[in-house]
Ligand SMILES: [Fe+2]
């Protein structure tokens with residue numbers, strides 16, 4: 001834990017850690033949604049989408065890592081039980097459609113997840129602006145990538 005790291009945050013640190021943990025849960029669910037969708041998707045049209053889902057899934061995993069590091073730096077504990085991902089997340093988890101050829105559904109569900117993530121990081125950036133530079137910087141960095149993800153998936157419809 002960073003003692004000074006906590007001290008310089010001009011916010012309720014425990015509330016901030018709880019908010020970071022909710023975003024952390026979102027990232028794991030997004031990672032898994034894309035990872036499993038990439039594996040079950042079938043059909044000729046799915047090839048490009050599958051590659052994109054795999055690429056974006058790894059970026060969501062990276063976001064989870066960055067959030068976990070920040071939570072620990074603030075003296076918190078990242079969620080250690082996957083059961084909590086569903087109960088703590090801000091955004092809904094969408095199972096891949098029963099029809100493995102329904103790639104349009106997979107894309108629409110991914111766009112929904114990205115839009116939810118954009119709201120989450122936009123809010124986190126607002127909350128931390130001028131009050132916690134490190135978390136603000138992280139929120140902005142992740143927000144930029146979520147904006148790019150929404151754009152990438154929208155272009156696939
Ligand atoms: Fe993400």
Ligand SMILES: [Fe+2]
Pocket residue numbers: 030056060114117145146149
């Ligand atoms: Fe994303």
